[in-house]
Amino acid sequence: MEIAGTLRTAREMGLVACTSCTRVWPAGTERCGRCGHRLHTRAPLALQRVWAWWLVGVIAYVPANLYPMLSTRTLVASQEATIIGGAVDLARHGNWGIALVILTASVAIPLGKFLAIAMLALGVRHGSALTGSRRQQLYQVVEYIGRWSMIDVFVVAILASLVQLGAVASVSPGPASLFFALSVIFTMLSAQSFDSRLIWDAEREGRRA
Amino acid sequence: MTPAPQAIGPDLTAMIACPRCDAVYRAVQPGPGERAVCACCKTVLIAPRRRAGQQLIAVAVAVVVLVVAATLAPFLAIEVAGRSNASSVLDAALAFAAAGPVAILALAVAALIVFIPVLRALLVIYVLGPVVLDRPPAPHAAAAFRLSEELRPWSMAEIFVIGCAIALVKIADLAQVHFGPAFWMFAALVVLVVVQDGFMCRYSVWKSLER
Incomplete structure (x- = not known):
C-alpha cells in the first residue's frame, strides 16, 4: 500500500473518513455516499457516551452479584446461588476447571473490561503511560472479549x-441473570462508543510537541 | 453539480482511511491471500481472497439451515431417576419467559442466538448474491451490508455453544446428559462463523457495491 505523501490523517488532509467502509470524503460531508453511514471527523461526545454506558454497566453489575443467578430445587433441598457462590460450590465439589472458567468469564473479565475502558477514556484526556499501539491492542481485546x-x-x-423434572429437580433463573445481561450489553455499548482515533490523536500531538 | 472541494488534488475514490486511527493511504489492491495493513496501528485494511464471494454465500446458506434446524430439534437431554427432559435452543431462549420480570431476557437471548445470526446470514446472501453473479448490486445493498456489519458483535451463536459445554459439566453429577442432533449442528455452526469472519474482506465488498 502506498502512503499518500507522509503518513497523514484524514483530518489533517481536510477530509473525513467513513469508519464503516473506509472511504474518504471532503470535510463537512454529512453522510457517506458509498455506505450511508454518518460521517464525523471524530465521534461527537464520544467520551461522554463511553462514560454514560460505562456507569450504567457498573451499576448493573452490582445487583448481578448480590441477587441469585439460579435457584435449584431438588427433592431434598432448594438453594439459590449467586455468581460467586455458584463458582465456590463447584470448586468445593472438585470442579476446579469449571469454577475457574466461571470466575474468569463472570468476574475477572467484566471487572477487567471496566478498568480497561476507564483507562482508555482517561488516557485520551490525561495521557497514558502505554503507547498508542498497546492501547489499540487493549481496545481490540476489550471489543473482542466483551461478548x-x-x-x-x-x-x-x-x-x-x-432441568425441568417436576419434583425431582428443577432450575429457574434468578434476577441476577437480567442484571448481568444488562451489564454486559451496556459495557459492549460503552466500548463501541469509544472512538479509537482519539488514542492516536493524542499520540501524534505528543510526537509533534 | 458543484465541483467537489479539491482538498489535496488526487481522486478520493482511490484512497482508503484506517477506521481505527484515521491514517490515509492510496489504496493498492493486494494479491489474493495477501493483506494490506495500516502502517500506524497495524489494523488489517484489505485482505482479498479468491472466490471469497461464493464461499461466503455457501457458508451463509449453511448457517441459515443449521440455525433453523438446530432451533427446532432437541440439543440436550437429561435423565434423572427415570425422568427425562429434552430441550431445544428455542426452549433455552424461552426459559426466561416464565420467570416474571426476567422475561425480557427471553427475547434478548432468542435474538442473540437465533434471529441475529440468521438475519446476518440472509443479509450476506442478499448483498453478495448479485455481486457473485456479476449483476448490479441489489437495491439498498449498501444499507444491508452496513446493518450486517453493525450486528456482528451481537451475533452470539458460537458463545451459546461454549455455554452448553459449561452447563453440561455443571449438571453432570446431578443427571445423565445426552447430546441431541442440534448440539452437533450448533457445534458445526461455530466453525462456520469463524470461517465467515476470516474470509470476509470488507473493503472488497464495499468496492464491489460501488458500481
Missing part, C-alpha cells in the same frame, strides 16, 4: 430449560 461474558446468561438459560 463472551454473555456465556453465563446462556448457561442459566440452558440449565433452566433443561
Whole structure:
C-alpha cells in the first residue's frame, strides 16, 4: 500500500473518513455516499457516551452479584446461588476447571473490561503511560472479549430449560441473570462508543510537541 | 453539480482511511491471500481472497439451515431417576419467559442466538448474491451490508455453544446428559462463523457495491 505523501490523517488532509467502509470524503460531508453511514471527523461526545454506558454497566453489575443467578430445587433441598457462590460450590465439589472458567468469564473479565475502558477514556484526556499501539491492542481485546461474558446468561438459560423434572429437580433463573445481561450489553455499548482515533490523536500531538 | 472541494488534488475514490486511527493511504489492491495493513496501528485494511464471494454465500446458506434446524430439534437431554427432559435452543431462549420480570431476557437471548445470526446470514446472501453473479448490486445493498456489519458483535451463536459445554459439566453429577442432533449442528455452526469472519474482506465488498 502506498502512503499518500507522509503518513497523514484524514483530518489533517481536510477530509473525513467513513469508519464503516473506509472511504474518504471532503470535510463537512454529512453522510457517506458509498455506505450511508454518518460521517464525523471524530465521534461527537464520544467520551461522554463511553462514560454514560460505562456507569450504567457498573451499576448493573452490582445487583448481578448480590441477587441469585439460579435457584435449584431438588427433592431434598432448594438453594439459590449467586455468581460467586455458584463458582465456590463447584470448586468445593472438585470442579476446579469449571469454577475457574466461571470466575474468569463472570468476574475477572467484566471487572477487567471496566478498568480497561476507564483507562482508555482517561488516557485520551490525561495521557497514558502505554503507547498508542498497546492501547489499540487493549481496545481490540476489550471489543473482542466483551461478548463472551454473555456465556453465563446462556448457561442459566440452558440449565433452566433443561432441568425441568417436576419434583425431582428443577432450575429457574434468578434476577441476577437480567442484571448481568444488562451489564454486559451496556459495557459492549460503552466500548463501541469509544472512538479509537482519539488514542492516536493524542499520540501524534505528543510526537509533534 | 458543484465541483467537489479539491482538498489535496488526487481522486478520493482511490484512497482508503484506517477506521481505527484515521491514517490515509492510496489504496493498492493486494494479491489474493495477501493483506494490506495500516502502517500506524497495524489494523488489517484489505485482505482479498479468491472466490471469497461464493464461499461466503455457501457458508451463509449453511448457517441459515443449521440455525433453523438446530432451533427446532432437541440439543440436550437429561435423565434423572427415570425422568427425562429434552430441550431445544428455542426452549433455552424461552426459559426466561416464565420467570416474571426476567422475561425480557427471553427475547434478548432468542435474538442473540437465533434471529441475529440468521438475519446476518440472509443479509450476506442478499448483498453478495448479485455481486457473485456479476449483476448490479441489489437495491439498498449498501444499507444491508452496513446493518450486517453493525450486528456482528451481537451475533452470539458460537458463545451459546461454549455455554452448553459449561452447563453440561455443571449438571453432570446431578443427571445423565445426552447430546441431541442440534448440539452437533450448533457445534458445526461455530466453525462456520469463524470461517465467515476470516474470509470476509470488507473493503472488497464495499468496492464491489460501488458500481
